[in-house]
Amino acid sequence: MTDWHRHYTKLKLEMLDGGILQITFDRPEAMNSIDRETHTEITRIWRDIDDAPEVEAVVVTGAGRAFSAGGDFGWVENLMNDHAERVSSWRETRDLVYNIINCRKPVISAINGPAAGAGLVVGLLADISVVSKTAKLVDGHTRLGVAAGDAAAIIWPLLCGMAKAKYYLMTCRPITGEEAERIGLVSLAVEPDQVLPTALEIAAELANGATDAIAWTKYTMNNWLRSAGPTFDTSTALEMLGFAGPEVREGVASHREKRPPNFRGTRVQKGKDEPRA
Numbered sequence: 266m267t268d269w270h271r272h273y274t275k276l277k278l279e280m281l282d283g284g285i286l287q288i289t290f291d292r293p294e295a296m297n298s299i300d301r302e303t304h305t306e307i308t309r310i311w312r313d314i315d316d317a318p319e320v321e322a323v324v325v326t327g328a329g330r331a332f333s334a335g336g337d338f339g340w341v342e343n344l345m346n347d348h349a350e351r352v353s354s355w356r357e358t359r360d361l362v363y364n365i366i367n368c369r370k371p372v373i374s375a376i377n378g379p380a381a382g383a384g385l386v387v388g389l390l391a392d393i394s395v396v397s398k399t400a401k402l403v404d405g406h407t408r409l410g411v412a413a414g415d416a417a418a419i420i421w422p423l424l425c426g427m428a429k430a431k432y433y434l435m436t437c438r439p440i441t442g443e444e445a446e447r448i449g450l451v452s453l454a455v456e457p458d459q460v461l462p463t464a465l466e467i468a469a470e471l472a473n474g475a476t477d478a479i480a481w482t483k484y485t486m487n488n489w490l491r492s493a494g495p496t497f498d499t500s501t502a503l504e505m506l507g508f509a510g511p512e513v514r515e516g517v518a519s520h521r522e523k524r525p526p527n528f529r530g531t532r533v534q535k536g537k538d539e540p541r542a
Contacts, residue, residue, distance in 0.1 A: 269313045275303040276310065277328070284321030285468045286314065290384060293329030298337040299383045301354075307387060308357050311364035321472035323368075324464045325387055326375035333384020335405065341517055344508040355505040358383075362416050362497060365390045366487045369480040371471040375464035376442065377457065381405050386416040389424065392483055394451040395464045396442035402450070406504065408437040410516030410528065414504025419490055419497035425450045 270278050277289040288310070290297035299307070314320050327333055343350045365372065365387065374391035379401045388394055388402075396402070404421075406413040413434040421430035425448040433440060446454035455463050471479055507513055511531040519526035 269317060272313075273306050273310060275300075275306045280319065281465070283469050284319060284472045285465065286317075286320045286323045287465075288323060288325045290325075290327040290331075290333045293327075293331070295337065296331035296334035296379065297327045297329070297384065298334045299340075300337050301340045301343070304336070304340075304354075304357060304361070304383055307383065308361040308364060311368040314370055315368045320370055321476070322468040323370055323372045324375055324461075324468045325372065325391065326377055326461055326464070327380075327384070329378075331378040332374075332376045332380040332388060332400065333382065334379055335382020335384060338517055338521065341409070341508075341513070344505070345513055345517070348509070351505045351508055355501055358415060358501050358504075359498065361386060362390065362419060363494075366490050369483065371468070371479055371483065373464045373468050373471075375461045376400055376402070376451070377460045379403075383415060389420050389450065390416055393453075393464075393467055395453045395455060395460055395467070396445060396451045397457040397460050398441065398443040398446075398454045399457055400442040401439040402442065402445055403437060403439040404434050405437050407435060408516060408526070409520070410510070410512030410514070410526070410531075411507030412500060412503040414501040416497070418500035419493045421450070423489060423493070 275291075277291040279287040279289070281287055290299070290303070292298060292303075314323060344354055361383065371393070372391040374388040374394045376388045376394060376396040377400065378397065380388050381403050382405070385402060385404065404413055404417050406415070406417070417430070417434050421434060429448050432438070440450070442451065442454040445451045453463065512528055515526050515528055515531050
């Protein structure tokens with residue numbers, strides 16, 4: 266690889282034969298949870314990949330037994346307490362989604378284990394998603410006490426329909442890889458030991474294919490996602506607004522204390538003349 270890869274210290278990058286770049290979330294001791302620095306790297310890398318002539322296709326996976334457990338609580342607490350951090354994270358969250366959408370190179374996710382948060386964003390926004398049948402996928406935003414932001418509003422309804430999207434996003438119930446394939450949320454569900462080999466096989470096929478034809482097909486198809494841009498922008502703004510509210514504090518506390526949240530205790534009593542959400 267050229268020198269651009271030296272800027273990335275939180276992600277494990279491997280240039281494989283045939284122009285395939287493998288990106289690995291590499292914090293297995295923390296189930297590959299994403300801290301602030303990792304989030305910045307996974308946001309910016311797509312522009313470098315787009316400009317890297319040696320990269321023909323990308324495979325994203327996780328080290329150990331997880332794909333990515335989402336954002337770590339230290340970062341979440343910074344979002345709760347620092348307005349400037351919320352603004353900066355909102356911009357970065359927005360850029361992560363659009364950078365993946367606009368990257369010309371085909372992206373294949375190899376979801377080898379549990380996936381949530383920003384990791385799930387990458388997993389589902391990949392052009393082709395390969396998931397373990399036994400992996401658990403979950404969008405945990407409302408369980409944390411914030412609106413389902415990230416990429417949920419832009420991609421879930423398109424993949425699995427509004428009824429299923431609302432059900433899983435509002436309840437935060439986990440979904441297995443096998444069920445995710447059945448409802449159309451992912452491309453393929455395979456046995457756990459076949460996730461990475463299958464993803465690499467697909468990447469090799471695309472890397473050896475008609476580069477322009479594949480890139481232009483991706484660009485055209487992703488206009489469905491671009492057309493949902495205003496909906497996505499609203500969801501991320503409301504997610505960041507939630508980090509300043511009382512519900513997320515209870516959500517984080519309940520996670521740390523390993524108990525169900527008591528969101529009823531966080532509700533502000535409204536007068537009859539006050540507007541309701």
